[in-house]
Amino acid sequence: MIGGSGVTAAQSFKGYEAFVNHVSKGTFSKSQPGVPIFCTHSYLNDNSPVKTSFKFDIKNPPVYVKLVKENIVTSGQIKNADIKLYFYSRKSKTNTITHPSIRFVINETTTNGVSSNGDHFTYITTTEPIVLQNAGLNTNMTLPNQPLSDRHGVCKPRGQHPYEFVTTRTEDVEYTITPSDKYKYIVIN
Structure with missing residues (x-):
């Protein structure tokens, strides 16, 4: 895997929580926004598409x-x-x-x-x-x-x-x- 804040070249995770934990440890800034994350799911033997959803909490100030x-x-x-x-x-x-x-x-x-x-x-x-x-x-x-x-x-x-x-x-x-x-x-x- 290449992702996080761009410091990891390849990493294996067991489960979604381990993946989120890895990304959240990254350091991001305006000049270093990170890189796109590409991942595969090893438990899909037939390489079929996977539906993954993310929740974004966007704070809307009053x-x-x-x-x-x-x-x-x-x-x-x-x-x-x-x-x-x-x-x-x-x-x-x-x-x-x-x-x-x-x-x-x-x-x-x-x-x-x-x-x-x-x-x-x-x-x-x-x-x-x-x-x-x-x-x-x-x-x-x-x-x-x-x-x-x-x-x-x-x-x-x-x-x-x-x-x-x-x-x-x-x-x-x-x-x-x-x-x-x-x-x-x-x-x-």
Whole structure:
């Protein structure tokens, strides 16, 4: 046999475990990656093909993600922002490109309030998932111009000022991302 880290010219083994033990004792590096291994199985008298399987444990490090609101714009009673999801290979925020198969779920939680006179509000909260995948192979993804808050109301005459704005309907939106066990991403602040 020629194999291992290239130091053995011929070697006989009794069993698979002895073979793995020999290979694992080799010293490998970038400049000395080893050589292809060729082996025969002496117990096959007819030289028929042998099906051999190997198991590879490939460690897939987690992706760190951060959800950020940027470019917040207020126009009258409406506030919008770009919702950005940044991808990092480390907690120290080293940019990385995530695999397109990873599905990131952002929860969009909307709280709507309704009042007939602006004093007592009744609130209803709903949550909708937004699923993102990094098909563009970027270091971040953007949901542009997403709503953050909105106020509706009426103008009523009050006091010295000709009119006062009284809010009768509100809408507040929060965006959150939760960790995923399936896709191995960790949320950081």
